[in-house]
Amino acid sequence: MRRHELEHLIRAAAAVTNEYEIVVIGSQSILGAVADPPAALLQSMEADCYPLKQPELADLIDGAIGELSPFHERFGYYAQGVGPETAVLPAGWQDRLVKLQNENTDLKIGWCLEPHDLAAAKLVAGREKDGPFVQTMLRHGLIQLNTLLDRVQALPVDANAKARLARHAQALA
Known part of the structure; x- marks a missing residue:
């Protein structure tokens, strides 16, 4: 996955859930802090994410733009709706999230894990x-x-x- 693809997923997840802020916690969250990381870090074709304010809407992400969805078939990458409990993270991680917001995210915010x-x-x-x-x-x-x-x-x-x-x-x- 490349950064523009993650931006597309953030935009799509925001549209599907009608939420403005999406948290990305999987390996592809590296793309928030590093626009062009080494190829070895870009092997995954999925981004684990959930809506910041309503994580329970993650199922909507899975259903609409998840694995084996028409979105996945069309673009070759997908989002996996997860919950905040999916990753075990250090205390204070929420305060260190990296903001990814631009025209390609439709100005929606993707909050990516600090590396x-x-x-x-x-x-x-x-x-x-x-x-x-x-x-x-x-x-x-x-x-x-x-x-x-x-x-x-x-x-x-x-x-x-x-x-x-x-x-x-x-x-x-």
């Missing part, structure tokens, strides 16, 4: 693809290890999990 918050969520998720994603972010200077380690400490997980995630982040660096 360090995204990386911390990826570490918690711990899927096979998440380590290489975080490693690419580190390698290309999109995030800094010290800030990532601070965000890991702000995660709502127990001390053992924080220590494990910090060791994993250091190994990826």
Whole structure:
């Protein structure tokens, strides 16, 4: 997915839900802070999102512009309606959201995760693809290890999990 495609999804999600602000929490939220990230970070053809003020409307996103929808078939990418609980994020993440708003979003707002918050969520998720994603972010200077380690400490997980995630982040660096 490219930035203009994410902008299109924000515009479409806003239209489908009749909401002005959409939160993007998945891997493609990197496109809010980084207009042209490394290709390794652009592999997903979906954006996980929900309306900021009415997250319960995420089902409308799935139904109208989700996987296997006519939208997906036509454009080759789609939005997945999720809830705020989908990602485990560091305390204060809402205050660090990156605003993506322009003519291509029809001036609707896409609130994207700040890259360090995204990386911390990826570490918690711990899927096979998440380590290489975080490693690419580190390698290309999109995030800094010290800030990532601070965000890991702000995660709502127990001390053992924080220590494990910090060791994993250091190994990826």
